[in-house]
Amino acid sequence: MGADGGPVGPEGPRSAAVLGHPVDHSLSPVLHGAAYRALGLAGWTYERIDCDEAMLPAVVDDSPGHRIGYSVTMPGKFAALEHASVVSERARIVGSANTLVRRNGGWFADCTDVDGVTGALAAFGDLPASPSAVVLGVGGTARPVLAGLADMGATQVVLASRRDNSGPAADCGRELGLEVTTVLLGDASLPAAIADADVLVNTVPEPGIRELVDLVSRSHRLFDVLYDPWPTAAGAVAAAAGIPVVGGDVMLLNQAFGQVELFTGLPAPRDEMAAALAEALGR
Known part of the structure; x- marks a missing residue:
């Protein structure tokens, strides 16, 4: 640990890990491994x-002395927040943590x-300065999206949610200063709201989103937090309609930049990490 109590610098062997269940599919080792190589660590x-x-x-409590941090995927993000001794303001508002750093x-x-x-x-590349959005789904990913x-x-x-359970996500959005309107996925007003919005964000997992892809064709831009397999059901509909699409792989990459910087104290080597992820995904 550095003299200021921050992350350990590049001197000496260190380790990090991703926690999740299941975790075999995680691409975090690809991203972090590429970063460490590029940084000469x-x-x-x-x-x-x-x-x-x-x-x-x-x-976490049994971490070896060389362990500097953890990436945390589901289902551990809520437990990670609760177990931390210090919490960032945005993690507090969102109510979950995907990163733990020893300090x-x-x-x-x-x-x-x-x-991400x-x-x-x-x-x-062309979102207006104050974009309007429709978010499909109100699960754990919806709050970081907000x-x-x-x-x-x-x-x-x-x-937009399948059931009347949007309260926690809506409360999070309002604490962030957003004006939040909640509707059900079957609400007659939703297609028009999507057509009026600058971006549609999908957080509904497959196969659930397959029942909703008719909504995607009304959007101007689609950000789908899913990415594997690609194209997703929503992504395929958007691409066929000529609607710009950004996938969850871009979110995955950008969230890893911040983790690398928190773990190492060094700027993330973005190009090298992006190339490693593209190779791993076969794109």
Whole structure:
């Protein structure tokens, strides 16, 4: 650990890992491994650890001395936030953490998923300064999406859910300063809302989104947080209609940039990480 209590610098072997269940599919080792090689961090390693939310506190507490941080995927993001000794403001508002960094004898929690969202939205290249959005789904990913939209200058968001369970996500959006309207996915007003919005964001997993792809054709831009297999059901419809599409791989890449910088204290080697992810996805 550095003298200021921040992340350990590039000197000496260090390790990080991704926690999740299941975790075999995680591409985080590809991204972080490419970063460490590009940064010349000899001896730095990154591994996968199969760990559910109940196991997470014990795994983190038993971390070896060389372990500088963790990427956290589902289902452990809520447990990671609760277990941290210090929490970033955005992680508190979103209510989950995808990043744990060893600091001052404890663990700092952050949500770089928000950076993933802003990076994905920026990839369109032509979003207005205050974009309006419709978000399909109100699960755990919807809240970082709302935070990313707020960071991009959005002020109005429509949240569409299958059931009347949008309250926590809507409360998160309002704390972020967004004007949030909630509707059901079957609401007659939703197609017009999508047509009026600058961007449609899909957080509904497949196969659920397959029942809703008719909505996609009404959008001006689609950001689908899913990415594998690609194209997704929604992405295929958008591409066929000539609608600009950004996939969840762009979110994955951009959230990893922030993690690498928190772990190493160095600027993320973005080009090398992007090339490694493209190779891993066969794109």
